[in-house]
Amino acid sequence: MSFASRFARITVGVIVTLAVVSALFFAFAWHSSIDPVEPPTASAFDHAVVLRGAQLAALGECVTCHTAADGRVFAGGRAIPTPFGTIYSTNITPDPLTGIGQWSLAAFERAMRAGVDRKGRDLYPAFPYDHFTLLRDEDVKSLYAYLMTRQPVRVPAHPNELDFPLNFRPLLAGWKLLFFRQGRYRQDRSHDETWNRGAYLAEGLAHCGACHTPRNLLGAEKKDQHFGGGESENWHAYAINSASQSPVPWEANTLQFYLRNGWHALHGVARGPMTPVVENMAGVPETDVQAMAAYVISLMGQPTPERVRHAEGLATRKVAPPVAAQPDNVGATLYTAACAVCHESGRPLPFGGIDLALSIGVSGEDPTNLLHVVLEGLPAAGEAPMPIMPGFAHTLSDPQLLALLTYLRSRFAAKPLWSDTETAIRHAQEAERRR
Numbered sequence: 001m002s003f004a005s006r007f008a009r010i011t012v013g014v015i016v017t018l019a020v021v022s023a024l025f026f027a028f029a030w031h032s033s034i035d036p037v038e039p040p041t042a043s044a045f046d047h048a049v050v051l052r053g054a055q056l057a058a059l060g061e062c063v064t065c066h067t068a069a070d071g072r073v074f075a076g077g078r079a080i081p082t083p084f085g086t087i088y089s090t091n092i093t094p095d096p097l098t099g100i101g102q103w104s105l106a107a108f109e110r111a112m113r114a115g116v117d118r119k120g121r122d123l124y125p126a127f128p129y130d131h132f133t134l135l136r137d138e139d140v141k142s143l144y145a146y147l148m149t150r151q152p153v154r155v156p157a158h159p160n161e162l163d164f165p166l167n168f169r170p171l172l173a174g175w176k177l178l179f180f181r182q183g184r185y186r187q188d189r190s191h192d193e194t195w196n197r198g199a200y201l202a203e204g205l206a207h208c209g210a211c212h213t214p215r216n217l218l219g220a221e222k223k224d225q226h227f228g229g230g231e232s233e234n235w236h237a238y239a240i241n242s243a244s245q246s247p248v249p250w251e252a253n254t255l256q257f258y259l260r261n262g263w264h265a266l267h268g269v270a271r272g273p274m275t276p277v278v279e280n281m282a283g284v285p286e287t288d289v290q291a292m293a294a295y296v297i298s299l300m301g302q303p304t305p306e307r308v309r310h311a312e313g314l315a316t317r318k319v320a321p322p323v324a325a326q327p328d329n330v331g332a333t334l335y336t337a338a339c340a341v342c343h344e345s346g347r348p349l350p351f352g353g354i355d356l357a358l359s360i361g362v363s364g365e366d367p368t369n370l371l372h373v374v375l376e377g378l379p380a381a382g383e384a385p386m387p388i389m390p391g392f393a394h395t396l397s398d399p400q401l402l403a404l405l406t407y408l409r410s411r412f413a414a415k416p417l418w419s420d421t422e423t424a425i426r427h428a429q430e431a432e433r434r435r
């Protein structure tokens with residue numbers, strides 16, 4: 001056989017293979033459109049089901065993601081920054097033109113379980129359907145009943161700001177093929193009812209892993225580092241598995257209190273993207289919060305004897321004795337001048353500043369949140385009584401911040417400085433200047 005004809009055969013072979021593969025891919029990627037329906041009237045739904053839906057929606061943070069900063073509730077348009085560009089949430093009010101008013105229960109269920117919209121287009125996993133897929137039928141129905149009885153609002157979707165090729169939705173079928181498994185929650189018989197309830201909620205609707213699990217380069221959660229510490233909106237979501245660095249190990253009752261109240265005397269205050277999580281938790285039945293805490297604690301496992309001893313030491317120690325002036329230590333000087341007045345006041349949380357030896361911000365695996373708190377402070381929010389701390393963004397230079405963090409880390413955590421602290425400081429200061 002001549003070289004030319006062998007080449008021709010190989011070429012034909014490659015083309016046929018590519019055609020078959022792409023045909024299979026598009027067969028997989030193609031989803032039918034589900035017919036529009038007349039928006040159901042409120043009387044179509046049982047009141048108790050709607051109320052249940054409200055609690056579920058709180059746990060799923062639907063309102064947090066689907067409401068823009070100054071926008072109407074559920075009307076979408078909130079910008080969600082991702083490493084690939086900005087994705088905007090959609091309008092999920094029952095408006096027939098711009099919301100989901102024409103969506104049947106089947107269409108809604110397909111979006112929640114499979115990440116496909118009514119017209120058959122794949123949805124971006126910024127919508128955590130990789131967690132919502134675990135939901136039970138009755139919970140999907142309750143959520144549907146709740147959303148369909150909200151006030152319809154006419155607001156068209158804000159276009160996403162993603163670069164080519166990521167703005168090409170059919171590519172999402174490839175992502176799903178690699179990383180997404182549709183499936184319901186399966187009871188684990190080696191654990192009790194409470195644990196299973198907690199696992200069902202934490203893994204599914206409450207999607208804790210969407211923030212607390214690290215992601216790979218294509219934005220999928222790394223299953224082998226489940227709850228091992230992730231990112232959300234430029235905040236670090238600390239490890240909440242056996243790698244937890246919390247100075248006092250979490251226990252079921254302290255975690256339940258923290259999730260419910262947004263702070264705990266031995267752990268401090270929930271900040272950044274964790275704030276709406278705990279705010280929404282107020283609308284969730286106590287037994288459900290308790291079940292999630294029990295589940296997460298089981299993943300953390302028994303703390304090592306060293307951690308237990310360290311925590312006992314913290315619990316019995318009085319507030320650290322004031323440090324003598326150390327004129328040659330910039331970090332110590334800054335701490336004594338700017339921080340100690342509140343953080344060694346001994347006033348209880350949430351208003352007093354916590355003993356920084358208890359703070360995950362200082363002991364945790366990543367300096368990002370500590371920088372957020374020091375630069376931005378904790379502003380008073382709304383009417384509710386809230387802890388207040390001033391921000392130091394315009395007061396501290398990069399070298400001063402580095403000295404302060406070095407001091408905090410060695411005095412309060414007895415750990416070496418994070419390896420990438422200088423880069424983290426630079427990024428945090430740049431972000432501050434853009435604010």
Ligand code: HEC
Nearest residue numbers: 060061062065087088089090092111117123124126127128
């Ligand atoms: C972390 C943010 C986030 C949370 C939490 C979230 N969503 Fe979404 N949702 C999105 C984004 C972003 C989209 C748009 C995805 C796209 O454009 O591909 C979306 C799309 C949808 C859609 C498809 C709408 C359409 O017009 O295509 C439905 C339905 C939906 N969400 C319902 C819910 C419900 C119900 C909850 C709460 C149980 C919820 N979402 C929680 C971010 C979120």
Ligand code: HEC
Nearest residue numbers: 206208211232235236237238246269270271273274360369
């Ligand atoms: C939207 C993102 C997001 C979701 C969803 C989320 N978290 Fe968090 N979580 C964070 C961030 C960010 C922090 C760090 C907050 C801080 O620095 O105060 C955090 C902090 C925590 C902490 C404190 C860690 C420590 O050691 O002090 C716990 C515990 C926690 N989350 C548990 C949960 C549980 C349980 C869920 C699910 C019910 C959950 N989180 C859902 C983002 C999230």
Ligand code: HEC
Nearest residue numbers: 268269338339342351352353354359360361373387388389
């Ligand atoms: C006016 C009082 C005040 C001053 C000054 C102040 N803080 Fe705070 N700080 C607070 C309060 C209140 C909180 C919220 C309660 C808590 O978590 O400790 C807080 C929270 C924190 C946290 C989070 C603790 C946690 O994990 O929950 C850190 C870290 C922190 N401050 C560091 C500093 C540093 C570093 C300085 C000095 C540069 C400083 N603070 C100055 C009042 C203050």
